[in-house]
Amino acid sequence: MYQSISINRKSTTLLALTTSLVLVLSACSQKEQEKGQAQKGQPTSVNYKTAPVQVINPEYEISVPAELKPFEQVAVYAKVTGFVQRMYVDRGDRVRKGQLLAVLEAPEMEQQYLSDKSNEQKVHSDYLYAKQAYERLLDASKTTGAVADIELDRAKSAMESAKSAYDASKAGTAHSSQLKQYLRITAPFDGVITERNVSVGALAGTGSNTPLFMIAQSNKLRLTLSLPERHASSVYEGMPATFTVSSQPGKTFDAKLSRTSGLLDQQDRSLTLEFDVSNPSGELLGGDYAQVKLKLKRKSPSNWVQTKSVLNTQSGTYVLTLNNDEVKRIAVSEGVRLDTLTEVFGNLSPADNIIMKPSEEIKEGKIKK
Incomplete structure (x- = not known):
């Protein structure tokens, strides 16, 4: 009998503790819901870190492949x-x-x-x-x-x-x-015989498609390269260049721009540049591949933003501006990248402030502070 009374008392105590715990949790949940409803009724304070658009015209360097060719070559x-x-x-x-x-x-x-x-x-x-x-x-x-x-x-x-x-x-x-x-x-000019295709006794003339000789000018070469379209407007007269060739590692050669094609190639959208290279000692060989470093500069200043400010999405490339507490998404196209800056082209003004860390979750429109 005493054992039965003890068990009933323990059950009653456990039931009381469980009921108290349920009531406490229910009260906390109700407070959280009330707090959430209060927050939905009031605007959330949002602060975005911004930086102004930079209108600058820096000199930048690119490296492009090129080919050394004889200045004149003829069959x-x-x-x-x-x-x-x-x-x-x-x-x-x-x-x-x-x-x-x-x-x-x-x-x-x-x-x-x-x-x-x-x-x-x-x-x-x-x-x-x-x-x-x-x-x-x-x-x-x-x-x-x-x-x-x-x-x-x-x-x-x-x-x-x-x-x-x-x-x-x-x-x-x-x-x-x-x-x-x-x-x-x-010989039509000073050069070197690169091919001899006939021997004594052979019939030559207008009926043959095989040239007697191939002659190439070796004391002067053409350094030819294709410059991508995005850099075409940065070319200027007398532009210097340095280049290296794989056959002579460790050596650097200098050249100056001599001429351009003047029009973009319709197939690869590039501008052909030619540099005349003096080669009196024959140190360089026509036909070598070269790696050229060019120092370029736009003809006028352009808009630059922090590289991390550019938002790339499936629908396009954008930057987000924050002016007068209003967010706008501006479509841009990228130009040159220089260290932490990226050149952009779009409907931007020097007075625009660009959100430093954009995301697709940031919506356009007024924000509350």
């Missing part, structure tokens, strides 16, 4: 058909402008020249005879009635015809002589 063909009689140069030989490279042989061309020369001499003799006949009649015509006017006119016409025939004959001889000169293959 040398034979203008007339003939057999190669002599070869005076080989691959790797350095040549001077006008230097004889090869001689072709075409016997029929020599015969044609001799025929044209002989015909020229005959026609010249006919011209001299007609000229003398006209001059004699002209002298005789000074005596009244000695020579009829018609005879004098006929002699003058014969002389002029002979003169025209002589001029045409001279032109034909000059043509044959010029063709003979094409049998001598000479």
